[in-house]
Structure formats: structure tokens, C-alpha cells
Amino acid sequence: MTKSELVSAIAEKAGLRKKDAEAALNAFLDVVTETLKKGDKVEIRGFGTFLMKERAARVARNPKTGKEVKVPPKVVPDFKPGKDLKEATEKILKKKK
Incomplete structure (x- = not known):
């Protein structure tokens, strides 16, 4: 899903104009x-x-x-899914099997 598709989905689900949904997402x-x-x-x-x-x-x-390269330490963004999201996505995977 692209950002514009996400904006459209939010607008439809929340009953908002696309412009308002985009502002909220941004x-x-x-x-x-x-x-x-x-x-x-x-x-x-x-x-x-x-x-x-x-x-x-x-x-x-x-x-x-094939040459070795030293990669320095760095800080990166991460996402840890919550319990409800994990359960919802596990159900989807079980349906596909």
C-alpha cells in the first residue's frame, strides 16, 4: 500500500476528506x-x-x-508489533494455509 492509498483508506474509514486524512497522517x-x-x-x-x-x-x-569492510555502529528506527496486531496477522496467515 502506498501513502496515497493509505490516505484514501483512512479518509473512507473515518469519513474524512482526503485532504484532512492526509494532514492527519502527515x-x-x-x-x-x-x-x-x-x-x-x-x-x-x-x-x-x-x-x-x-x-x-x-x-x-x-x-x-570479497574484501572485508568495517561497518561502524549505528542507531536505526525499529518497530515492535503489539499483541493485537500480532494476533490479527497470525489469523490471516492461518487462513492462507
Whole structure:
């Protein structure tokens, strides 16, 4: 699903104009981004948690040359799904089997 498709789905589900749904989605994304930049997490009970995660330094290999490359540690955004989201998606996978 693309952002424009998400905006359309939100507008339809909430009974909003697309312009209002897009403004709400953009505001949500801005707040999550700003919160993560501060090093805090965003927890939406039942849905999941957006947080920053530290990746340790490691040695990787350049696939083209085979030469080892040192990759420095870095902090990356992460998402941990909540209980309700996990249960909902597990049901979908069980239906496909």
C-alpha cells in the first residue's frame, strides 16, 4: 500500500476528506519522527511500538570484491508489533494455509 492509498483508506474509514486524512497522517508521521529523533519511543497499545535500536559494529564483506569492510555502529528506527496486531496477522496467515 502506498501513502496515497493509505490516505484514501483512512479518509473512507473515518469519513474524512482526503485532504484532512492526509494532514492527519502527515502529522502522525511528523510526531513519530520527532519523538524518535529525541531518543524516545512511541507506544500505541495493541498496535505496536516505534523506537530507536542500536546496531553493533561488525565486519561485512563487499560482494563484488570479497574484501572485508568495517561497518561502524549505528542507531536505526525499529518497530515492535503489539499483541493485537500480532494476533490479527497470525489469523490471516492461518487462513492462507
